[in-house]
Amino acid sequence: MTEPYILVLYYSRHGATSEMARHIARGVEQGGLEARLRTVPAVSADCEASAPSVPQAGAVYASVEDLAHCAGLALGSPTRFGNMAAPLKYFLDGTSNLWLSGALVNKPAGVFTSTASLHGGQETTLLSMMLPLLHHGMLITGLPYSEQALLDTRGGGTPYGPSHHAGSDGKRALDEHEIALCRALGLRLATTASQLGAR
Template sequence: MSEAHDYVLVLYYSRTGQTAEMASQIARGVARINGMEARVRTVPPVSADTDASAPAVPDTGAPYCSKDDLKNCAALALGSPTRFGNMAAPLKYFLDSTGDLWLSGALADKPGGAFTSTGSLHGGQETTILSMMLPLLHHGMIVCGVPYSESALNETRSGGTPYGPSHWAGTGAQQALTDHEKAICQTFGQRLASIALRLAPNRNS
């Protein structure tokens, strides 16, 4: 596999930090697979008139994602807090700019999946993840979730779905990720990296 395709892109938007922490846990899972690394990236916020509204380089945290980061990844983990059962506007704004990658088929046949954080336990975790899968399907990606071989899916009393990792952040004082939520995130990252390695010969042939 070429050096340009040896990473899983963990791309997220986070406003209060919970989705960013999930991205970090997913990156830990990616690191379990030899020959793969995680590239963690975020997107800038948008203003009310939908223009990106942030300095060119973030003051702290992950760098902003470029389309080359997306184009050259071996796999994609897409994360967002829930907004009325859907992804947040900044992430949607970035994805809406990727028509050229769709036209060229740059992401076709690569594994991808989604993760989310919600304020309420039944606040739209699964619908948000499913909505985030739609652009992955349009890009021709192979959609991946979390299998029930991950025992934390059966044991969790907070977040976690077979569609993808989730976190119950709560309202007011934000709740930290539980051990089950961390395990599901790490399994998800490991699975994306493992599948990407197995698909690489077919993609590059």
């Protein structure tokens, strides 16, 4: 039997969302659980999965089994017109067997996003990622206002989950508040999973 882990599952196009995922993973580890970083391949109209079977760099591609056996989930995507990116949606659309079996019921989940513009649909993207998780029966954990960075941020950050303003060129680094909120979500997921008897 494997040790409980929090799956940090994301899609990242220019690197900001993957950087957020790494900070969330650090928060998970601070909470005493393993963080398992996974990504999904790009998709296109011509080919459902338009990437090699193994990524050239970074996290490996997620499997449905990674999701089935997690003790909790952090789900991240850049914003696409106020919604999650298609590759992540494509992956989630393939999880109906987990829904049928109830594999994710009562497991904690949180969401995170990055946008090019300051108010480029961060909150609607976070909400769009919550919808399939609610259908799976997961317990959504946001960020309470007891997190001081949520009050101090001038970049990203919402009570629905961590967010990041990457700038129009995608090169704005995460600031101290955005990093703190990412780590807070990871810690909260690990703590909640442990309190629920992580399995």
